[in-house]
Amino acid sequence: MCVNTCSLKDGETGYCGVRKNVRGELVELAGSPEKAFVEWYYDYLPTNCVGDWVCPGGSDSGYPKYSHCKGPERGYKNLAVFYSACSFDCLFCQNWHFRHPQNRQAAHSAQELADAVDEGTSCICHFGGDPTPQIQHALKASELARERRRGEILRICWETNGSMHPRWLDRAAQLSFESGGCVKFDLKAHDENVHIALTGVTNRRTLENFRHLAALSLKRPEPPFLIASTLLVPGYLDEIEISALSRFIAELNPAIPYTLLGYYPHFYMTDLPRTSWKHAQRCVDICREAGLLRVKLGNPHLFS
Ligand code: SF4
Ligand code: SF4
Structure with a gap:
């Protein structure tokens, strides 16, 4: 069943690659091995990746099994793959441009x-x-x-809202686990009502999927297999929310790295201020009090 809240009319194609046929049935158009709305580019390492401070591409972690060198893998690159679809509809989406028909990719x-x-x-x-x-x-x-580069270093990583079906999640996780890559979950909110208000959908599957992968993260502590991040949306991701999220993560595995990201007004939420330094620092303290061992502020240039 579709988790999106969009209301496709008969014959229309949605940005998740699903079309409603004339009988009103949902038909999968993209997302098959033959076809997806996607583009890619190379990013030289170390890059501005949410996991770069703990992963083999940007840190000492994982050398020599998963990395070409100790420390940032200078001279090598990340293939950044942008999928033009999403199962959430966040009011603050920073990549909302893909939703415009004129920006539809080949x-x-x-x-x-x-x-x-x-x-x-x-x-x-x-x-x-x-x-x-x-x-x-x-x-x-x-x-x-991976097949073509068998026996060589090629890490597979995912940056996701965590809402995929567990059957697909397991396959994605296995690829990351074996290759030295990671799964990066963007945890939008802990409270379901806050999550629905911000994204249009429930967070039940995301939290359940995160819990599921946390068990696997204990089996490969280095380089970290599971990474979390949260955008500090002023007024929504307050101290109560960060406290709940950080306790949720810490109870599963306190070594899971957690990045708190600065908010910049975007899309439908341009009326909010940027995240303040004071709020960000307080949230870091809250995470440490919850028992998390690796906490970092990301996008520091965005804090006010
Ligand atoms: S894609 Fe993975 S390995 Fe590469 S920089 Fe990002 S987190 Fe690190
Ligand atoms: S911010 Fe929300 S809507 Fe935008 S790409 Fe991420 S999960 Fe999807």
């Missing part, structure tokens, strides 16, 4: 994406939007790329 096969992985590529990051609605394409591309 469709590409999984093989085309896998072919973009060259000898200088040491990691792939699937993000967007979100890889969730077109996950079958992302999985196939990753498997093809």
Whole structure:
């Protein structure tokens, strides 16, 4: 069943790659190994990735099994893969441009994406939007790329709202686990009502999926397999919310790295201020009090 709240009319195509046919049935158009709305580019390492402070691409972690060198992997690159679809509808979406019809990307096969992985590529990051609605394409591309680079370093990573079906999540997680990559969950809120207000959908599956992967994170402590982040939206992600999220993570595995990101007004929420330094620092303290061992502020240039 579709988790989106959009109201497609018969014959229309949604940004998750789903179309409603003339009988009113939902038909999967994209997200297959043959086709997805996706684009990609190379990012030289170390890059501005939410996991760069603990991952093999940007830190000492994972060398020599998962990284070419000790410390940031200079001279190598990340293949950043942007999927033009999302299963959430966040009021503050920073990548909302993909929703405009004039920005719709061309469709590409999984093989085309896998072919973009060259000898200088040491990691792939699937993000967007979100890889969730077109996950079958992302999985196939990753498997093809890993097959071609068998025995070499090629980490598979995901940056996601965490809402994918557990069956797909397990396959995505396995690829990351084996390759030295990570799954980065963007936890929008702990309270379900706050989550619905901000994203249009419940967070039940996201929290359940996170809990599921946290068990696996205990089996591969380094480099960290599971990473969390939260955007500090003023007035919504307050001390109560951060306290609840950080306790949730700490009870599962206190070594899970947690990045708190500065908010910048976007999309429908341009009337909010940026995150203040005072609020951000207080949230870091709250996370440490909850028992989390690795907490970081991300996008510090955005704090006011
Ligand atoms: S894609 Fe993965 S390995 Fe590469 S920089 Fe990001 S978190 Fe690190
Ligand atoms: S999950 Fe990310 S890409 Fe999707 S609507 Fe929310 S902010 Fe935008």
